[in-house]
Amino acid sequence: MQTILPLPTQPVKPGTSTGQQFWSSTEKTIDSYSPADGQLIARVHPSTRADYDRVVETAQAAFTEWRQVPAPRRGEIVRQMGEQFRRYKRELGTLVSYEMGKSLQEGLGEVQEIIDICDFAVGQSRQLYGLSMHSERPAHRMLEQWHPLGIVGIISAFNFPVAVWSWNAMIAWVCGNVCVWKPSEKTPLTALACQQIITEVLRNNDVPEGVSCLITGGHTAGEWLAHDPRIALLSATGSTRMGRAVATAVASRLGKSLLELGGNNAIIVTEHADLDLAIPAIVFGAVGTAGQRCTTTRRIIVQDSIYDDVKKRLASAYAQLRIGNPLDESFHVGPLIDTDAVKGYQQAVDAIRQAGGQFVVEPGLLDEPAFASGCYVKPCIAEAENNWPIVQHETFAPILYLLRYTHLDDAIAQQNAVPQGLSSAIFTLNLREAERFLSAVGSDCGIANVNIGTSGAEIGGAFGGEKETGGGRESGSDAWKAYMRRQTNTINYGATMPLAQGITFEL
Numbered sequence: 001m002q003t004i005l006p007l008p009t010q011p012v013k014p015g016t017s018t019g020q021q022f023w024s025s026t027e028k029t030i031d032s033y034s035p036a037d038g039q040l041i042a043r044v045h046p047s048t049r050a051d052y053d054r055v056v057e058t059a060q061a062a063f064t065e066w067r068q069v070p071a072p073r074r075g076e077i078v079r080q081m082g083e084q085f086r087r088y089k090r091e092l093g094t095l096v097s098y099e100m101g102k103s104l105q106e107g108l109g110e111v112q113e114i115i116d117i118c119d120f121a122v123g124q125s126r127q128l129y130g131l132s133m134h135s136e137r138p139a140h141r142m143l144e145q146w147h148p149l150g151i152v153g154i155i156s157a158f159n160f161p162v163a164v165w166s167w168n169a170m171i172a173w174v175c176g177n178v179c180v181w182k183p184s185e186k187t188p189l190t191a192l193a194c195q196q197i198i199t200e201v202l203r204n205n206d207v208p209e210g211v212s213c214l215i216t217g218g219h220t221a222g223e224w225l226a227h228d229p230r231i232a233l234l235s236a237t238g239s240t241r242m243g244r245a246v247a248t249a250v251a252s253r254l255g256k257s258l259l260e261l262g263g264n265n266a267i268i269v270t271e272h273a274d275l276d277l278a279i280p281a282i283v284f285g286a287v288g289t290a291g292q293r294c295t296t297t298r299r300i301i302v303q304d305s306i307y308d309d310v311k312k313r314l315a316s317a318y319a320q321l322r323i324g325n326p327l328d329e330s331f332h333v334g335p336l337i338d339t340d341a342v343k344g345y346q347q348a349v350d351a352i353r354q355a356g357g358q359f360v361v362e363p364g365l366l367d368e369p370a371f372a373s374g375c376y377v378k379p380c381i382a383e384a385e386n387n388w389p390i391v392q393h394e395t396f397a398p399i400l401y402l403l404r405y406t407h408l409d410d411a412i413a414q415q416n417a418v419p420q421g422l423s424s425a426i427f428t429l430n431l432r433e434a435e436r437f438l439s440a441v442g443s444d445c446g447i448a449n450v451n452i453g454t455s456g457a458e459i460g461g462a463f464g465g466e467k468e469t470g471g472g473r474e475s476g477s478d479a480w481k482a483y484m485r486r487q488t489n490t491i492n493y494g495a496t497m498p499l500a501q502g503i504t505f506e507l
């Protein structure tokens with residue numbers, strides 16, 4: 001397996017990207033094991049507080065220069081980064097698959113998301129539009145402008161170890177910010193690979209040292225970012241527990257945060273659904289990335305009259321799933337990220353049984369020699385009730401809950417009756433049902449789809465969700481505005497000094 005990529009033999013150090021490395025004084029390491037085969041694939045030094053401070057100081061200095069580079073020129077540099085990711089798509093996609101455990105197809109798909117957001121950001125770099133307004137005063141002009149914020153901190157999760165960084169970083173950069181990235185301590189190597197991939201572009205364009213920074217570590221490093229007033233925006237992806245801690249710390253210093261947290265995504269399948277579309281969408285949504293996307297389909301809510309049919313079809317689709325090494329493209333489902341995640345899966349299975357849930361497709365661990373990492377589990381389906389605590393909770397594993405309904409409004413009510421609000425979908429060919437689902441009385445999620453599943457969102461839309469999902473929006477649409485500060489300008493080009501609201505003030 002080591003022959004796939006030339007993996008580093010010495011522990012790797014974090015720092016800024018273009019040569020000036022900050023050598024960590026700690027001898028501790030973060031060890032990255034592949035869940036595919038259990039092998040140790042890298043040892044990375046965690047950043048010390050001193051490393052962190054030097055990185056942030058370098059980023060601050062870089063910002064004073066970078067904010068003056070014209071936005072389209074910043075876009076041109078991001079365009080070149082996109083070219084690099086095209087060049088290294090297979091290598092990076094393979095490393096994502098090997099370090100994180102998602103299928104090679106999905107690893108490559110993740111790199112494709114980086115390439116796509118680079119393209120999007122290049123166009124955006126010429127469209128950082130402000131509005132102009134008509135002033136109520138004569139010979140006055142009003143407008144708004146968007147300026148860069150400063151340092152954008154990025155905390156990313158193991159499940160999308162590179163794409164989510166790029167949604168934030170590429171947009172942040174064209175907006176004139178500098179970035180400090182703290183990847184998950186479960187997937188440090190893919191992050192270091194991204195830094196390496198863009199280094200040549202940064203060097204060739206004389207980009208100041210510190211525009212792209214990487215720190216490594218666990219929650220302590222995340223806390224440094226959250227409490228640091230030098231971090232103008234902290235964009236964090238991960239669990240609701242982590243997000244709550246980040247939001248509280250950032251709010252206490254009146255900073256800005258952008259949160260993309262847990263989901264508990266449902267698909268409503270009505271009696272008017274085309275099941276030939278619905279079944280593959282549900283299966284991919286539930287077992288893709290071994291159920292470890294925040295957009296993973298966790299619940300399906302099925303109309304009574306087709307419930308037994310859907311149940312049967314899903315059971316037979318699951319029987320065809322092949323589980324195995326994610327680098328082997330003949331398998332549909334790879335491992336969970338680590339054995340702790342396997343414990344989470346087992347605890348959820350126990351909780352389902354205790355609540356009285358019936359398994360339509362049985363859970364289990366795979367223990368043959370090919371699964372020696374101990375991270376492979378069987379995707380399962382349980383008949384459940386929406387209000388059970390385990391159903392209300394996001395378990396990052398391929399467990400699908402089967403729920404039923406009689407009237408559409410009850411299905412929508414069940415879909416919304418969870419603390420999270422990320423993604424949702426309805427399968428129906430009936431216009432009234434589809435439009436009701438998308439209306440103000442329909443789904444309360446940030447993403448609501450018709451006749452496609454809950455995961456696999458394109459980068460062109462704003463990505464994020466409501467309630468405990470955190471409310472942030474990343475990636476496309478006008479998500480760039482979160483990475484800039486808005487400034488309203490009023491200019492008096494006349495020879496008098498009229499006041500607004502008709503106030504007179506004579507001297």
Ligand code: UN1
Pocket residue numbers: 159160164237292293294295454455456457458
């Ligand atoms: C995530 O799981 O954190 O919609 C992001 C999707 C991907 C992104 C998921 N484009 O499944």
